[in-house]
Amino acid sequence: MTFPFSTLMVQGTTSDAGKSTVVAALCRLLAREGIRVVPFKPQNMALNSAVTVDGGEIGRAQALQAQAAGLAPHTDMNPVLLKPSSDTGAQVVIHGKVRADMQARDYHQYKTVAMQAVLQSYARLSANHEAVIVEGAGSPAEINLRERDIANMGFAEAVDCPVILVADIDRGGVFAHIVGTLSCLSESERRRIVGFVINRFRGDLGLLEPGLEWLERQTGKPVLAVLPYLHGLQLDAEDAIQQAQGAQGTFRVVVPVPPRISNHTDFDALRAQPEVDLHFVGPGQLIPPSDLIILPGSKNTRADLAWLIKQGWVDALHRHLRYGGKVIGICGGYQMLGKTITDSFGVEGDPGVSQGFALLDVDTQLTPDKRLAQVQGRCAFADAPMNGYEIHVGTTSGSATANPAFYIGNRPEGAHSQDGQILGTYLHGLFDDPQALRALLNWAGLKDVAPVDVTALREQSIDRIADAALPLLQALTRMGA
Structure with missing residues (x-):
């Protein structure tokens, strides 16, 4: 197959909308097709990190995405990692190494420097891979963070890449999340979005279809896929603890x-x-x-x-x-x-x-x-x-x-x-x-x-989310036909 995008960015209407899993699923699907694909997240804020082959640290979600792509984790996959040490301060990790501890206001000014690290890593990855699947952070609709943004539309505009927008229907209010997000974007940013993904759906798809038709009429953009809610996944959490218990042994x-x-x-x-x-x-x-x-x-x-x-x-x-x-x-x-x-x-x-x-x-x-x-x-x-x-x-x-x-x-x-x-x-x-x-x-x-083999369970979970996301890959591929 031919994948029509050399770079594709996955953004979300909210945190935990499913950006990480969509990126991992696309990486596994493209790797299955023999396409040299690599995950990339410009800026991550997380206290769960992984050690890379080049002796640095990145967010664990990017390490999982690397596994999905059949790659060893590398610091270029997550060039800026913020590790919160207080409500207003964080350790700033650039290219896998601690650069400084900064308060939020100081880091906001530092973003112009961090963006250079982001673009350097992106250039190296894009030069050595056929497809770069980029994960955004939080939501692009956070107006207070748009200036000097390096995590969402600021990056997409800098490298001129298309964006798909993921929304979590399990949270409720999915149509308001999507339409509201679009209303907070500039005209050029709205044009950059090529379609939507509705994530974590459970129920009768036929009952959802009128809403999908309304959304497409309202926005002029297609719903690329509706992804199901998958139970029992064994995937590394980016930050939040899963409070639900697993096995209930003695x-x-x-x-x-x-x-x-x-x-x-x-x-x-x-x-x-x-x-x-x-x-x-x-x-x-x-x-x-x-x-x-x-x-x-x-x-x-x-x-x-x-x-x-x-x-x-x-x-x-x-x-x-x-x-x-x-x-x-x-x-x-x-x-x-x-x-x-x-x-x-x-x-x-x-x-x-x-x-x-x-x-x-x-x-x-x-x-x-x-x-x-x-x-x-x-x-x-x-x-x-x-x-x-x-x-x-x-x-x-x-x-x-x-x-x-x-x-x-x-x-x-x-x-x-x-x-x-x-x-x-x-x-x-x-x-x-x-x-x-x-x-x-x-x-x-x-x-x-x-004992369970959690590595094997992760592999099985990556395959499950990839299989479920096949309609998304097919919809994206048709865009290049």
């Missing part, structure tokens, strides 16, 4: 959720495990009795530590251990399990020292340099391999590290308490490897488990 795993939780995709494999009952516990909630508590990663460890203490969850953690429960701390959660966290350089805010939970005899010094690495090794507490990635600031040392949790080659990593109840590590993605998942669940008390 082995309860609880994850306290601080305000700046990062890389909560660590727990996707646990959600899919039939024997596991996974619970995310938010503000104002009590930590229920459980078999395993996992303290997750954090973008602002000292602030999230103070928040966890304020929630009154420290007593629950100690009670859990007294009753024989197990605890895992991942990245920032590992740092919290120690005695102190020192930020002498003001890496995450004002310089200072925070007292940790003192459950492991370690101390952490936060450092300006971020460690980014894909790693392979083995479990120290079981005969099992592991695969994961490191993405953190800080070094942790102390007597507890003499009993490591893992070995990366010959390098000891993390800590394992002498009583065998607590495990701390900087490694993300621990549960994605089925053998490591079995070993970790066995350690935590769940024996004779048949």
Whole structure:
């Protein structure tokens, strides 16, 4: 087949309209046809990130899209990544490396510099691929952000590419979302939109058709496809935690959720495990009795530590251990399990020292340099391999590290308490490897488990969304006929 667009941008009427999945679906469909396709997102704001082959970090959604295209994740696929550290500030990552911490107003001025990084990455990708499928961010109708925009129509206008607009009918008000979005755009931006995609539809399509006909008359633009609501997808979330529980097994795993939780995709494999009952516990909630508590990663460890203490969850953690429960701390959660966290350089805010939970005899010094690495090794507490990635600031040392949790080659990593109840590590993605998942669940008390392969589940989900999006590809292809 011949795909008529060298660059096509997917924008949405709202956040979480389905832009990421539409891009992934198109990447998989085009890759099936032998077309050299690559995903691209100019600017992403997310605390879920992936380590790339060139030693940087990008949003996990772009890593998933790379998988759909049959490519290894590369920093050019997401040249600007914003990792919020507060309600008004974020760490700015350019081409996979931390450039600065900025307040929102300062970054708004910095966008002209960021746009140059965006255009450099786009030029490299477009020179080496037949099709670039671009994902927008949020909505192009955010009037207050249009000046210096690099994420939506600002980029589309800069490279002169067509746009399809995705709207989520499951939210309700889909026609108002589309018509309202168009009304907020300039005339040249409206002309750039070649059609609409209605996403997450469930019901009788015949009952929707009068609305589709009205929309096409009202806007003069076609509805390219109506995509179904697909249940049970195993896809990396860009940022928001999926509150719905997965399997409802008898082995309860609880994850306290601080305000700046990062890389909560660590727990996707646990959600899919039939024997596991996974619970995310938010503000104002009590930590229920459980078999395993996992303290997750954090973008602002000292602030999230103070928040966890304020929630009154420290007593629950100690009670859990007294009753024989197990605890895992991942990245920032590992740092919290120690005695102190020192930020002498003001890496995450004002310089200072925070007292940790003192459950492991370690101390952490936060450092300006971020460690980014894909790693392979083995479990120290079981005969099992592991695969994961490191993405953190800080070094942790102390007597507890003499009993490591893992070995990366010959390098000891993390800590394992002498009583065998607590495990701390900087490694993300621990549960994605089925053998490591079995070993970790066995350690935590769940024996004779048949571990799921979350990577295979992701592949199956990508194929499902691609199959469902075939009418969209066919409609786009007809535009070039």
